[in-house]
Amino acid sequence: MNAIANKVVVITGASSGLGEATARLLAGRGAKLVLGARRLDRLEKLAADIIAAGGEAIAVATDVARRADVENLIKAGQDRFGRVDVLVNNAGIMPMAAMSKLKVDEWDRMIDVNIKGVLYGIAAALPGMRANGSGHIINLSSVAGLRVSAGVGTVYSATKFAVKAISEGLRAEVGPEGIRVTTLYPGAVASELVNGSSDADAAAGMKAFYEANEIPSDSVARAVAYAIEQPADLSVNEITLRPTRQEF
Template identity: 65%
Template sequence: MSNNIQDKVVVITGASSGLGEATARHLASLGAKVVLAARRADRLGQIVAEIQAQGGQAIYQQVDVTDLAQMQALVAAAIQTFGRIDVLVNNAGLMSIAPMAALKVDEWDRMIDINVKGVLYGIAAALPEFQKQNSGHFINIASVAGIKVFSPGGTVYSGTKFAVRAISEGLRHEVGANIRTTTIEPGAVDSELKLGSSHEASANAVKDFYKIAIPASAVARAIAYAIEQPAEVDINEIVLRPTAQEF
């Protein structure tokens, strides 16, 4: 019996570690054809080799999500190799925590470029293909910080994740009856996301907070759940946290 994941072509950004890597490995084990994208080509190559060694189908492409042309080339590579694209997981993200008064403007720009524009560029690259096929599935990774403002320190990060939720909901409404849109909103998950802060006091607070983190595989299973539903079922939002997390 098909699990509705078997043979689907799934493109995943931020796939060199954390949620992206865990999702690629999990979906490949369920029979998906996975296309891994990130900036660290050596790490991607290693993960793809391990997936292939276990009988999975996987390729990788070195990609910076803040460059639209690279995102378009990623989608083109998926289609060239596997003939189509069924799911795009917009997972690449940056979390730089610092008080607003620290004026980490460069970090604000990076978060907007990766967390907001990166998602938009993924949509811009995949949407024409989904429309052509009359099917497809966007899975955008937001955060519990996109539900409740994480302050002090996470104000701009929260702004980007609120934006992901707004974009996802508007996209869902606009794309019609054959393209699915899911937003995943994780709490503390063990990944490199917690290492994105250059502000020392904030970085230490984040590391302390992340002691309760759940493994990235928890999010991979949530993503698989959204994908495996029948085509007429659109899981729009999944919020998951460590049981011990209050925020």
């Protein structure tokens, strides 16, 4: 039995990388997709591809740093499909640099996207899930949310540690109501995250690290599918996945 078929899944950051790969995999297994990201043209192409292959998907322009955008994304899913079963809080940015570079604007943006964006998603989706007595929230952290990426990624790590704390607290709170919470901690997975650093030294280091280690973005998609397809009485709380050769 396909436990993913007909589930309504909202994915943020769906225009590329992990989000796009997850959308394509879940659509192939019969999920109904609600796709959110800032680049509407890419979202619409993805939705068109899914529909052409016999699936169901809608595209909604979404900046997760704007609460109203995230609320509109969830509402679009509810209006089109009647409910939201799964929220994948995937959108994130990774502008790496030493703290001594004082890239405060980038710190602010990471907090807005990586932390507040996750909270906005939870706030928008949770009331409907509680009313239905079921639901699944999947948050993307990072291996940098398990071990501080000191030197160039301290603030990024701080945002991903926050996602871990938010997820664990939410799990303990809403699990008794039948709502599942999963946190993923990916290592070097192919995505546009690696292109987010304005600091030349950090950008070069990250590019070299990813070129030496990265695995395809559908690695994360398969982990998301695994968590979703479990029986309702089983919540997969945490999945850490990294390239076999990656030490960090």
